Amino acid sequence: xxxxxxxxxxxxxxxxxxxxxxxxxxxxxxxxxxxxxxxxxxxxxxxxxxxxxxxxxxxxxxxxxxxxxxxxxxxxxxxxxxxxxxxxxxxxxxxxxxxxxxxxxxxxxxxxxxxxxxxxxxxxxxxxxxxxxxxxxxxxxxxxxxxxxxxxxxxxxxxxxxxxxxxxxxxxxxxxxxxxxxxxxxxxxxxxxxxxxxxxxxxxxxxxxxxxxxxxxxxxxxxxxxxxxxxxxxxxxxxxxxxxxxxxxxxxxxxxxxxxxxxxxxxxxxxxxxxxxxxxxxxxxxxxxxxxxxxxxxxxxxxxx
Amino acid sequence: xxxxxxxxxxxxxxxxxxxxxxxxxxxxxxxxxxxxxxxxxxxxxxxxxxxxxxxxxxxxxxxxxxxxxxxxxxxxxxxxxxxxxxxxxxxxxxxxxxxxxxxxxxxxxxxxxxxxxxxxxxxxxxxxxxxxxxxxxxxxxxxxxxxxxxxxxxxxxxxxxxxxxxxxxxxxxxxxxxxxxxxxxxxxxxxxxxxxxxxxxxxxxxxxxxxxxxxxxxxxxxxxxxxxxxxxxxxxxxxxxxxxxxxxxxxxxxxxxxxxxxxxxxxxxxxxxxxxxxxxxxxxxxxxxxxxxxxxxxxxxxxxxxxxxxxxxxxxxxxxxxxxxxxxxxxxxxxxxxxxxxxxxxxxxxxxxxxxxxxxxxxxxxxxxxxxxxxxxxxxxxxxxxxxxxxxxxxxxxxxxxxxxxxxxxxxxxxxxxxxxxxxxxxxxxxxxxxxxxxxxxxxxxxxxxxxxxxxxxxxxxx
Numbered sequence: 205x206x207x208x209x210x211x212x213x214x215x216x217x218x219x220x221x222x223x224x225x226x227x228x229x230x231x232x233x234x235x236x237x238x239x240x241x242x243x244x245x246x247x248x249x250x251x252x253x254x255x256x257x258x259x260x261x262x263x264x265x266x267x268x269x270x271x272x273x274x275x276x277x278x279x280x281x282x283x284x285x286x287x288x289x290x291x292x293x294x295x296x297x298x299x300x301x302x303x304x305x306x307x308x309x310x311x312x313x314x315x316x317x318x319x320x321x322x323x324x325x326x327x328x329x330x331x332x333x334x335x336x337x338x339x340x341x342x343x344x345x346x347x348x349x350x351x352x353x354x355x356x357x358x359x360x361x362x363x364x365x366x367x368x369x370x371x372x373x374x375x376x377x378x379x380x381x382x383x384x385x386x387x388x389x390x391x392x393x394x395x396x397x398x399x400x401x402x403x404x405x406x407x408x409x410x411x412x413x414x415x416x417x418x419x420x421x422x423x424x425x426x427x428x429x430x431x432x433x434x435x436x437x438x439x440x441x442x443x444x445x446x447x448x449x450x451x452x453x454x455x456x457x458x459x460x461x462x463x464x465x466x467x468x469x470x471x472x473x474x475x476x477x478x479x480x481x482x483x484x485x486x487x488x489x490x491x492x493x494x495x496x497x498x499x500x501x502x503x504x505x506x507x508x509x
Numbered sequence: 510x511x512x513x514x515x516x517x518x519x520x521x522x523x524x525x526x527x528x529x530x531x532x533x534x535x536x537x538x539x540x541x542x543x544x545x546x547x548x549x550x551x552x553x554x555x556x557x558x559x560x561x562x563x564x565x566x567x568x569x570x571x572x573x574x575x576x577x578x579x580x581x582x583x584x585x586x587x588x589x590x591x592x593x594x595x596x597x598x599x600x601x602x603x604x605x606x607x608x609x610x611x612x613x614x615x616x617x618x619x620x621x622x623x624x625x626x627x628x629x630x631x632x633x634x635x636x637x638x639x640x641x642x643x644x645x646x647x648x649x650x651x652x653x654x655x656x657x658x659x660x661x662x663x664x665x666x667x668x669x670x671x672x673x674x675x676x677x678x679x680x681x682x683x684x685x686x687x688x689x690x691x692x693x694x695x696x697x698x699x700x701x702x703x704x705x706x707x708x709x710x711x712x713x714x715x716x717x718x719x720x721x722x723x724x725x726x727x728x729x730x731x732x733x734x735x736x737x738x739x740x741x742x743x744x745x746x747x748x749x750x751x752x753x754x755x756x757x758x759x760x761x762x763x764x765x766x767x768x769x770x771x772x773x774x775x776x777x778x779x780x781x782x783x784x785x786x787x788x789x790x791x792x793x794x795x796x797x798x799x800x801x802x803x804x805x806x807x808x809x810x811x812x813x814x815x816x817x818x819x820x821x822x823x824x825x826x827x828x829x830x831x832x833x834x835x836x837x838x839x840x841x842x843x844x845x846x847x848x849x850x851x852x853x854x855x856x857x858x859x860x861x862x863x864x865x866x867x868x869x870x871x872x873x874x875x876x877x878x879x880x881x882x883x884x885x886x887x888x889x890x891x892x893x894x895x896x897x898x899x900x901x902x903x904x905x906x907x908x909x910x911x912x913x914x915x916x917x918x919x920x921x922x923x924x925x926x927x928x929x930x931x932x933x934x935x936x937x938x939x940x941x942x943x944x945x946x947x948x949x950x951x952x953x954x955x956x957x958x959x960x961x962x963x964x965x966x967x968x969x970x971x972x
Contacts, residue, residue, distance in 0.1 A: 206689035209947055210696070216951035224959055323722050356958045359913065407723065 258314025426466030695760030702753030711962030
């Protein structure tokens with residue numbers, strides 16, 4: 205009886221698994237590896253000369269390869285995490301990824317209003333990665349279980365929308381070892397994220413304490429001889445306006461405080477920037493933006509490295 | 510390692526591969542359970558293994574000494590209880606006490622130690638062993654491995670059920686083999702447990718967390734009623750899910766853990782609620798706190814006072830904060846009113862009355878949950894003000910309530926309504942129920958993988 209019960213359960217279960225995987229909208233093969241690559245990021249220690257930090261906009265918007273083509277002497281890493289909210293733990297992580305000795309190494313802080321909202325803390329997945337990184341075996345498991353993640357990726361509202369309502373919508377996501385996740389959406393929709401972001405800013409504004417964490421660490425890092433730069437990670441003009449109006453992100457004030465803490469604010473050229481969903485950079489746009497960022501950085505960095 | 514992690518699945522797989530090889534010999538079995546449980550526990554923080562071992566040694570020797578030195582048995586009992594409660598106070602309540610003393614005008618440095626996971630559960634289980642030996646309910650075991658396997662057995666170690674020595678020690682003394690129906694029952698319990706935890710509790714938990722994280726209380730009465738309803742379902746499914754997984758794992762090993770939750774939200778009185786909610790803890794408090802207090806003087810007034818003290822302590826057990834104490838106090842007050850007015854008995858007579866009884870119980874339990882979940886007393890009061898003021902009907906900013914959460918909510922509520930209407934009994938008696946059951950289990954398993962919410966730790970781990 206037990207055998208029969210277990211076999212039947214397994215048959216029905218695998219039938220459901222197959223049906224779901226056949227029914228759900230296709231994603232690029234590499235998409236499911238994103239989790240594995242984020243997990244791998246947590247193992248980065250003593251590894252880079254130049255790192256760019258931030259949330260999913262940094263994750264998708266900064267290509268270390270493109271930056272290295274302009275700054276060949278700098279081994280570059282993208283430390284972006286999905287739904288990141290700045291915290292001391294994240295700051296410690298950034299510092300940990302720099303190669304010793306840290307003098308003249310470079311940290312670029314990607315400012316985006318959402319990563320500074322304290323009510324988004326419960327959403328911050330970085331905690332999950334921290335917890336998993338505490339145990340090396342867990343890390344190894346995560347790094348090698350990409351195929352499992354792909355097979356059992358949870359159904360999302362996005363999946364249902366794409367399957368039943370927006371049938372021509374497709375995501376392309378490719379994870380790179382440098383930490384960059386190149387992505388694009390077919391068809392592009394510059395207004396897609398607006399309501400979502402409006403809601404974020406209705407619920408909460410920029411948290412001064414989170415900014416203080418950044419300023420405090422910037423001060424400490426510059427004292428150590430690390431060069432700290434700040435950028436406002438670009439987005440679509442529509443969302444840029446919403447963020448300025450609703451989030452309490454006063455760029456001018458933030459820039460002043462950041463510079464007072466020892467950081468250098470950069471304004472790379474973003475005239476060609478395209479956000480496929482209104483928030484995140486299309487992969488070709490990310491490459492151009494990264495080159496432009498590297499060119500800005502080059503003005504302040506030692507050429508003889 | 511939490512049950513809802515990939516590493517635990519690997520751990521459990523390894524455990525059950527080795528288990529048939531070691532379960533025959535007593536010492537092999539006990540040592541294997543202990544080693545596995547220490548790995549399971551040490552996965553969070555290896556340093557707490559020493560605390561768990563210390564707790565085991567204190568209670569094991571207290572049991573032995575009580576039997577050996579009968580003249581001093583009361584002193585030994587008091588010392589062991591002092592040791593258990595002292596450790597609990599040190600790790601769990603020191604910060605709370607110092608903060609409150611400082612509020613009274615003292616200037617003591619506030620020391621808050623990291624709370625060892627599961628300490629409230631295993632220290633209570635250890636105490637129940639010593640008290641039962643003292644009362645001669647059980648004979649103390651002479652073998653430390655036997656005792657420590659009972660105390661540290663990983664399925665119940667972190668969040669219960671709190672198992673009495675008379676329930677588990679005799680089972681552990683035998684080489685048991687799970688029968689086929691027990692294995693199926695165990696598998697079923699594990700799947701349903703995961704369903705409750707990762708599908709229902711984790712999906713609703715996200716909405717609840719966001720609501721309570723906000724600095725300003727949302728001025729909408731319906732919104733908070735919905736949120737507290739979600740929380741009530743979340744905490745029930747979270748904890749009952751854990752208990753189901755624990756019971757399922759024990760069944761696969763051939764052991765029987767007591768039922769810890771028995772559909773508490775279908776209760777028609779608070780007395781019934783407490784006989785269905787966290788049964789192992791409420792019976793612990795009943796047997797080791799309420800009865801001894803009551804036996805000192807059996808009068809109606811003392812019964813109310815004893816019940817009040819018991820529920821206040823139960824509140825404090827859940828957390829070092831005034832919100833938890835008030836939660837216990839509210840239950841004590843509701844309970845006393847129920848005993849004085851006997852309203853459930855009066856309503857019991859008609860069908861509508863019985864439904865009304867359940868609605869009243871849910872209303873009272875919901876009100877108390879506000880204190881249980883709130884981040885502070887101020888927040889709890891402001892939420893209650895909004896909830897109880899029907900004129901305030903602002904917007905419900907429920908932006909994360911999606912179709913998937915709606916499905917999950919429907920499944921959770923529908924299953925409880927089925928229990929309330931006693932439909933589950935009818936379904937169980939159907940001719941082809943076994944096929945239906947397989948379909949339920951397979952669908953629940955599929956939902957665990959595809960409708961899971963964002964990973965959250967079990968709520969009761971904090972206790």
